[in-house]
Amino acid sequence: MEEQPISAQPDSQAPPTEEGQHMDHLTVVADASESSNGVVPVQSSPTASRPKPGSRSGSVAGGSPRPSLCRQPSTSPDAVQDGSxxxxxxxxxxxxxxxxxxxxxxxxxxxxxxxxxxxxxxxxxxxxxxxxxxxxxxxxxxxxxxxxxxxxxxxxxxxxxxx
Incomplete structure (x- = not known):
């Protein structure tokens, strides 16, 4: 699926409802080169900007280049580097x-x-x-x-x- 920018402008050519009034809604613009009037590209991946459930910000999960800032105790005996x-x-x-x-x-x-x-x-x-x-x-x-x-x-x- 290709990225499509979303326009915040109401569509005046929307079909009328039963009462004869037009509904205002967002129009999806297929031209990816348009960048005026607040048109913002939509992310194609729904999980790209959401953190995984149970993950903490700042932890090294999902390929994050930043190490964790919290100090967690190491309870495993093999955590001692030099063996003593x-x-x-x-x-x-x-x-x-x-x-x-x-x-x-x-x-x-x-x-x-x-x-x-x-x-x-x-x-x-x-x-x-x-x-x-x-x-x-x-x-x-x-x-x-x-x-x-x-x-x-x-x-x-x-x-x-x-x-």
Whole structure:
């Protein structure tokens, strides 16, 4: 079936009804080259613009080039890429709690515990993501703590040497 544009103009040559009045209806124009006066081409496939039932927008279904934006837990054991469970970096997060960068190291400890809980629930991808966040925040906290401790020592030794 070829694409046919639809015109929104009433057809004045419509057959009269029983009362002798003309009915207004849409006229299908067979000329595909006409594009004036609001003529719009009709899609020939009825399912081309409708999503499949049960599909979510943004998911990789039907050849969509855009990956899903929602985070879904992976419950299958073969979802682990390297064959081992993801690390939660709990020891590193506890070690970072001894550094003076207290808001960051507490968040790192929280992410580490959340990573461990996600792994126990079977959410391997979430555990890997939270563990990576815990590691990054722990390293930032330790390096920031070392910088603060070094700056404090240098400042105090400068004051002692001046006096």
């Amino acid at each position: 469970k993801p690390r939660d970096y709990l020891l590193l997060a506890i070690l970072s709690c001894f550094c003076p960068l207290w808001p960051i190291n507490i968040v790192a400890l929280t992410f580490s515990v959340m990573s461990r809980n996600s792994l126990q629930q079977g959410n391997v991808d979430g555990a890997r993501r939270l563990g990576r966040n815990a590691m990054i925040l722990s390293v930032v906290s330790i390096l920031g703590g070392i910088a603060i401790i070094t700056a404090t020592i240098v400042f105090n030794w400068g004051l002692i040497l001046k006096s």
